[in-house]
Amino acid sequence: MSGGNTKPVKKKMNKAEFKEHCWGLTFVAPAFIGFCIFMAFPIAFAFIASLTKWNGMNNMMDNFVGLANYTKLLVDAKFWKVLGNTIIYMIGIPLGMIFGLLIAVAMNRKIRGIKVLRTLYYVPVVSSLVAVAILWMWVFNYDYGLLNSIVKAVSGAHGPNWLGDEFWVKVSMIIFMVWKGLGSSIILYLSGLQGIPRDYYEAAQIDGASGWNLFRYITVPLVSPVTFYLLITGLIGGFQVFVEVLVMVPTGGLNYSAATVVFYLYDKAFGSNQMGYGSAMAFLLAILIFIVTAINFKGQDKWVKTIE
Amino acid sequence: MKLKKVSAIILATVLAAGTILTGCGGKDSSTTSDGKKNLSVFIFANDHESPIYKGMIEQWQKDHEDTVGNVDVQITTQDEYSKTLTGMMTAQKLPDIFYVGPESVQQFVENGYIENLQPLLDDQGISTDDLVAKEALNSYRYDGEKVGEGDLYALPKDASVFAYAYNKDLFDKEGIPYPDPENPYTYDEFVEVCKKFTKDTDGDGAIDQWGCGLANAFMIQQYIWSNGATFLSDDYKTVTIDTPEFKEAFQKYIDLTLKHEVTPTVEQDASLGVYQRWLAGQEAFYACGTWDVAAFMDKETFPFNWDLCAYPTLSTGKSMTWLGTVGFCVSANSKNKEEAARLVSYLCANEDGQKELSGVVGGQSIQLPNLASLAEGEFRTAIENGDLPFPSNVDVFFNYLSGNDKYEGRFQETTYTPNAEWFDVFVQNVDNVKNGSMTIDEFIEKYQPEMQEALDTAWESVE
Numbered sequence: 001m002s003g004g005n006t007k008p009v010k011k012k013m014n015k016a017e018f019k020e021h022c023w024g025l026t027f028v029a030p031a032f033i034g035f036c037i038f039m040a041f042p043i044a045f046a047f048i049a050s051l052t053k054w055n056g057m058n059n060m061m062d063n064f065v066g067l068a069n070y071t072k073l074l075v076d077a078k079f080w081k082v083l084g085n086t087i088i089y090m091i092g093i094p095l096g097m098i099f100g101l102l103i104a105v106a107m108n109r110k111i112r113g114i115k116v117l118r119t120l121y122y123v124p125v126v127s128s129l130v131a132v133a134i135l136w137m138w139v140f141n142y143d144y145g146l147l148n149s150i151v152k153a154v155s156g157a158h159g160p161n162w163l164g165d166e167f168w169v170k171v172s173m174i175i176f177m178v179w180k181g182l183g184s185s186i187i188l189y190l191s192g193l194q195g196i197p198r199d200y201y202e203a204a205q206i207d208g209a210s211g212w213n214l215f216r217y218i219t220v221p222l223v224s225p226v227t228f229y230l231l232i233t234g235l236i237g238g239f240q241v242f243v244e245v246l247v248m249v250p251t252g253g254l255n256y257s258a259a260t261v262v263f264y265l266y267d268k269a270f271g272s273n274q275m276g277y278g279s280a281m282a283f284l285l286a287i288l289i290f291i292v293t294a295i296n297f298k299g300q301d302k303w304v305k306t307i308e
Numbered sequence: 309m310k311l312k313k314v315s316a317i318i319l320a321t322v323l324a325a326g327t328i329l330t331g332c333g334g335k336d337s338s339t340t341s342d343g344k345k346n347l348s349v350f351i352f353a354n355d356h357e358s359p360i361y362k363g364m365i366e367q368w369q370k371d372h373e374d375t376v377g378n379v380d381v382q383i384t385t386q387d388e389y390s391k392t393l394t395g396m397m398t399a400q401k402l403p404d405i406f407y408v409g410p411e412s413v414q415q416f417v418e419n420g421y422i423e424n425l426q427p428l429l430d431d432q433g434i435s436t437d438d439l440v441a442k443e444a445l446n447s448y449r450y451d452g453e454k455v456g457e458g459d460l461y462a463l464p465k466d467a468s469v470f471a472y473a474y475n476k477d478l479f480d481k482e483g484i485p486y487p488d489p490e491n492p493y494t495y496d497e498f499v500e501v502c503k504k505f506t507k508d509t510d511g512d513g514a515i516d517q518w519g520c521g522l523a524n525a526f527m528i529q530q531y532i533w534s535n536g537a538t539f540l541s542d543d544y545k546t547v548t549i550d551t552p553e554f555k556e557a558f559q560k561y562i563d564l565t566l567k568h569e570v571t572p573t574v575e576q577d578a579s580l581g582v583y584q585r586w587l588a589g590q591e592a593f594y595a596c597g598t599w600d601v602a603a604f605m606d607k608e609t610f611p612f613n614w615d616l617c618a619y620p621t622l623s624t625g626k627s628m629t630w631l632g633t634v635g636f637c638v639s640a641n642s643k644n645k646e647e648a649a650r651l652v653s654y655l656c657a658n659e660d661g662q663k664e665l666s667g668v669v670g671g672q673s674i675q676l677p678n679l680a681s682l683a684e685g686e687f688r689t690a691i692e693n694g695d696l697p698f699p700s701n702v703d704v705f706f707n708y709l710s711g712n713d714k715y716e717g718r719f720q721e722t723t724y725t726p727n728a729e730w731f732d733v734f735v736q737n738v739d740n741v742k743n744g745s746m747t748i749d750e751f752i753e754k755y756q757p758e759m760q761e762a763l764d765t766a767w768e769s770v771e
Contacts, residue, residue, distance in 0.1 A: 030323040030326070142579035143580065270391045272729050273727065275398075
């Protein structure tokens with residue numbers, strides 16, 4: 001595109017430009033058609049389903065109820081409970097960022113075996129979620145698990161009921177999720193750190209800045225783009241936590257203390273055959289994620305600094 | 309330049325075509341190239357049942373090689389079955405043959421998913437007179453208004469009984485005489501016997517052997533019904549868990565864990581389930597369904613000597629348990645209905661098939677024989693002369709199935725309601741009482757309204 005002009009002027013394309021335009025559309029077409037079939041259509045379908053009492057078997061339009069599912073959802077105590085659980089799990093996001101940044105700073109120097117360390121930290125990220133969830137399920141086991149064996153060996157007392165107690169189950173899920181995602185934060189922060197010019201540190205050190213000041217006033221602001229990215233993806237992913245709960249606490253925990261929104265909607269849609277209600281929940285969740293993401297994007301001007 | 313252009317066109321076309329055609333698919337696979345019929349079957353089965361059913365279906369296919377091509381058998385676990393089936397229904401990709409429970413017959417028929425088998429059976433001259441479990445068979449009849457009468461929409465795979473069992477080796481070890489199936493224990497006798505087993509056997513200060521283990525979802529009805537109470541009213545529309553009989557039975561069930569302490573605690577249950585503990589020989593009593601027999605007789609799965617017995621009785625003096633059944637039905641959209649009906653009746657009522665399923669042939673019993681003549685004849689003789697490994701108290705199963713003055717079997721109350729959500733509310737929250745954080749009265753006060761609401765919503769969905 002021509003640079004430097006103020007407003008793009010809408011003018012008729014000549015033949016050559018039109019041809020190029022068509023080629024462009026042709027190449028975009030597969031992805032666009034894919035989007036329409038696999039994303040746009042299901043979203044529209046789910047929205048219509050959310051306005052009905054569809055149970056997977058009956059005729060959808062015969063059971064049209066308008067916004068009744070949504071109003072029922074807003075007064076559903078279980079929904080608020082699982083929403084609360086989902087938000088509590090997001091404590092893992094800042095935790096992951098802090099640990100990730102600290103470890104990345106520690107690894108950002110020429111140590112022997114740095115490649116091995118990096119690989120080790122990244123292995124959980126590429127491991128199958130279901131496989132490691134099953135593994136951790138056993139680590140958290142009340143009688144035979146690794147954690148409680150350690151607790152017993154160290155203190156003699158029996159460890160907590162990691163997956164059965166209403167409080168501890170949340171702690172366990174957060175530990176698991178932080179562990180799983182740590183690798184990506186580290187890798188991303190590492191690359192962010194390597195983008196910071198050395199001169200900044202040298203200049204500050206000449207002025208007598210301490211290590212902590214260097215960290216706080218140079219490192220943290222200059223990796224803020226990475227932080228922003230991790231925050232957004234963390235929030236979007238955090239709202240959709242499901243597999244971890246399904247594998248580790250298949251009943252949703254005692255009194256649904258571990259269940260998340262997606263878990264509840266899966267249970268309602270496929271367990272109780274209330275597909276319309278489940279669709280309404282999914283839609284509400286989508287709107288929530290959208291709002292949160294939009295707020296974050298707007299807010300980034302305030303705190304995300306880029307290296308100019 | 310021309311080559312680049314041509315390659316670009318080809319690439320774009322392939323990409324576009326690939327994307328569009330990904331969604332399409334499914335050539336007509338209902339017949340093979342030479343006109344033979346293909347069938348697809350989707351069922352659930354445990355590890356011991358799977359090979360037997362697969363083998364039976366293969367045998368049937370061989371016997372009918374001239375008309376039948378491939379029979380594709382898909383087997384999953386019971387937990388996953390209904391969710392997968394729902395997915396198949398919404399995608400309109402139902403297999404030719406699948407399972408229907410008596411509680412779903414009305415809904416499946418009304419929504420046009422399953423075929424009326426009566427005309428197909430009549431045309432082929434297949435009779436259902438010799439089936440032993442008449443009540444199970446009738447639960448697949450529907451006349452357009454009520455289940456229980458009218459044409460058959462499915463044939464029973466089996467009529468199963470959820471009986472009680474005991475570990476003979478543990479009884480020998482503690483020197484306690486075996487339970488007498490003619491005289492079921494009363495609740496108090498049962499508690500006394502269980503207490504004798506509950507102890508710390510390896511001296512580490514923690515109890516590692518118990519009288520029994522209780523799985524809430526399957527073992528609470530036995531106590532409730534035997535005390536003369538029920539979860540629902542006679543018309544299955546009102547939740548009746550606040551009657552004195554119900555509360556008393558519920559209390560006695562909970563007391564086994566909290567007061568008499570003869571079962572693992574809720575935490576111990578979470579770390580290793582009560583079924584696993586039974587297999588590990590940590591419990592003296594546990595349940596045995598007709599489908600469990602082969603697994604329990606297998607020394608690798610369950611290396612102890614065991615036998616069947618009755619559940620303890622409460623105020624009615626009758627030992628009660630629940631019966632189960634699931635039926636084979638044919639999809640209304642099947643392209644090969646006659647062949648499917650033939651396979652269904654083979655699986656349900658063919659004598660050779662029943663011999664294999666009940667273990668008369670092959671020695672692995674996964675269900676009681678459906679045919680009365682077989683059940684009273686060869687099945688019993690095979691057990692008596694040891695050809696069929698089976699617990700000697702096989703009559704416990706038959707007593708529950710047909711009922712007598714000491715035994716009664718009933719279908720679960722969820723069978724008669726449009727869905728089981730009201731019961732799930734109950735079962736999922738029993739642990740709150742079992743771990744001592746709620747009393748029974750508090751439980752009833754909190755959950756009875758929720759159960760009633762779920763039940764009301766369920767009934768509304770079919771009206």
